Amino acid sequence: MKSRILSSSTITGQNVHNLNDENIGEIKDLMIDLNNAEIAYAVLSFGGFMGIGNKLFAIPMEALQFSDNDDTIRLDVNKEKLEHAPSFDKDNWPMTADNQFMDSVYSHYGYKNRRHAMAK
Numbered sequence: 697m698k699s700r701i702l703s704s705s706t707i708t709g710q711n712v713h714n715l716n717d718e719n720i721g722e723i724k725d726l727m728i729d730l731n732n733a734e735i736a737y738a739v740l741s742f743g744g745f746m747g748i749g750n751k752l753f754a755i756p757m758e759a760l761q762f763s764d765n766d767d768t769i770r771l772d773v774n775k776e777k778l779e780h781a782p783s784f785d786k787d788n789w790p791m792t793a794d795n796q797f798m799d800s801v802y803s804h805y806g807y808k809n810r811r812h813a814m815a816k
Contacts (some may be wrong), residue, residue, distance in 0.1 A: 781801070
């Protein structure tokens with residue numbers, strides 16, 4: 697895979713599809729951990745109708761797959777697993793590096809929260 701650098705504005709607003717090519721949401725934002733100078737997670741909006749009732753999900757960047765051939769972003773998760781993932785609403789974003797929340801997010805998608813390990 698070739699190395700790529702993308703601007704946050706290129707990623708935000710992009711639709712995310714699962715491996716069955718179902719649209720499972722849109723990247724709303726990237727959350728940056730200022731202590732470690734890296735992206736902590738992407739924020740995925742999913743569910744609801746016409747933007748009303750959407751849930752927001754923290755997705756580890758490692759879990760997102762960026763295509764070399766097109767602008768498609770993929771996440772290896774079905775809609776049911778996503779519906780049970782740790783989430784938050786648009787008025788209550790986690791704004792701190794809460795290790796318990798982040799550990800649950802990374803664990804849900806099968807990754808280890810290396811930021812938590814670095815803090816120890």
